[in-house]
Amino acid sequence: MVKESQKIVALDQDIPVIDMSQERLRVSMQIVKACESIGFFKVVNHGVDPDVISRMEQESINFFAKPVLEKKSVGPVVNRPFGYGLKDIGLKGDIGEVEYLLLHTNPLFLSQLSSGNDSTKFGSAVTCYVEAVKQLACEILDLTAEGLRLPPHTFSKLIRAVDSDSVLRFNHYPSSDQFLSGANLSDKSVSLPRVGFGEHTDPQILTVLRSNGVGGLQVAFPDGRWVSVSPDPSVFCVNVGDLLQVMTNGRFLSVRHRAVTTGHASRLSMAYFAGPSVHAKIGPLPTIVTAADQPRLYRTFTWADYKKFAYSLGLGDNRLDIFRSRVDEEDELGF
Numbered sequence: 001m002v003k004e005s006q007k008i009v010a011l012d013q014d015i016p017v018i019d020m021s022q023e024r025l026r027v028s029m030q031i032v033k034a035c036e037s038i039g040f041f042k043v044v045n046h047g048v049d050p051d052v053i054s055r056m057e058q059e060s061i062n063f064f065a066k067p068v069l070e071k072k073s074v075g076p077v078v079n080r081p082f083g084y085g086l087k088d089i090g091l092k093g094d095i096g097e098v099e100y101l102l103l104h105t106n107p108l109f110l111s112q113l114s115s116g117n118d119s120t121k122f123g124s125a126v127t128c129y130v131e132a133v134k135q136l137a138c139e140i141l142d143l144t145a146e147g148l149r150l151p152p153h154t155f156s157k158l159i160r161a162v163d164s165d166s167v168l169r170f171n172h173y174p175s176s177d178q179f180l181s182g183a184n185l186s187d188k189s190v191s192l193p194r195v196g197f198g199e200h201t202d203p204q205i206l207t208v209l210r211s212n213g214v215g216g217l218q219v220a221f222p223d224g225r226w227v228s229v230s231p232d233p234s235v236f237c238v239n240v241g242d243l244l245q246v247m248t249n250g251r252f253l254s255v256r257h258r259a260v261t262t263g264h265a266s267r268l269s270m271a272y273f274a275g276p277s278v279h280a281k282i283g284p285l286p287t288i289v290t291a292a293d294q295p296r297l298y299r300t301f302t303w304a305d306y307k308k309f310a311y312s313l314g315l316g317d318n319r320l321d322i323f324r325s326r327v328d329e330e331d332e333l334g335f
């Protein structure tokens with residue numbers, strides 16, 4: 001159950017909606033402003049083919065409608081956290097009213113993807129969707145770099161790397177008649193809303209999320225308000241991840257967010273987490289540190305180090321603080 005202190009006090013009129021069909025300079029300035037002030041925004045006129053989206057949505061509806069045993073057998077067989085999950089999030093005992101499918105987006109993995117009889121259709125829908133959202137993520141990152149007056153591919157080159165460690169996640173928050181714990185609304189002990197996906201930040205560079213028309217996503221504003229994002233299947237929600245906060249030396253905010261479920265209808269979300277190669281060295285960009293005349297806030301680390309540490313913690317724990325620079329530390333990054 002969501003605690004009293006964590007309840008929503010605002011709806012999303014304060015969330016920036018960025019029209020990507022505007023003049024490029026304007027879009028890039030709006031993106032930078034949104035990343036600095038909240039770390040979250042919506043994009044419209046994003047150019048992603050609606051057929052690619054609706055095909056992916058239909059395939060994920062079909063997937064979650066299957067019996068649990070079949071969902072668990074989605075292949076190729078991989079270790080947790082990948083594959084189908086029911087309520088368990090991560091490796092540290094976090095749970096939520098959610099079932100999900102977590103896939104690595106490496107093309108070799110996607111080419112082997114199988115999900116029962118409809119494997120080819122499912123695999124091809126995923127491949128097309130990943131290609132489209134990756135393209136969108138790279139475009140947004142290029143605009144971001146331009147807005148910060150950095151070389152245009154500063155961030156997107158990390159995502160375009162052949163060994164980029166990007167993942168795709170499908171989340172299904174069932175309606176109360178399908179609650180995963182077996183409870184239903186006629187049971188007076190069931191308190192609503194319930195936590196679907198607990199409060200957290202996304203560890204990667206950038207997240208591009210699309211949902212059906214059912215709400216549930218909430219973002220924490222810097223002033224302490226939790227803002228409920230109104231659902232719109234035609235937009236993509238974009239949020240800054242931990243690595244982008246580090247690379248911008250804290251200028252951009254990796255926003256805390258969560259998903260709650262009211263049980264009125266089932267929510268389906270699909271999130272693409274754009275990440276670098278596990279070997280990539282991540283640290284504050286020297287130009288940003290110098291230009292802003294700011295002390296360097298974070299050390300340099302590899303994405304592999306960061307992920308390993310993230311998985312040793314719970315969902316809502318602060319991961320970034322441990323990577324803060326010590327005062328006596330030199331800037332050792334040759335980025």
Ligand SMILES: C=C1C[C@]23C[C@@]1(O)CC[C@H]2[C@@]12CC[C@H](O)[C@@](C)(C(=O)O1)[C@H]2[C@@H]3C(=O)O
Pocket residue numbers: 081089090091092094102167169200201202203204273310311312313314315316
């Ligand atoms: C508890 C955890 C689950 C998570 C990895 C983590 O250690 C902390 C972040 C979680 C998160 C949030 C964004 C993505 O959904 C995810 C796949 C990711 O990369 O970081 C999940 C991880 C997960 O569910 O395995």
Ligand SMILES: O=C(O)CCC(=O)C(=O)O
Pocket residue numbers: 169171197202209211216217257258259269271
């Ligand atoms: O389902 C949602 O809207 C949010 C999911 C989320 O934050 C995540 O998968 O990391």
Ligand SMILES: [Fe+2]
Pocket residue numbers: 200201202257
């Ligand atoms: Fe998230």
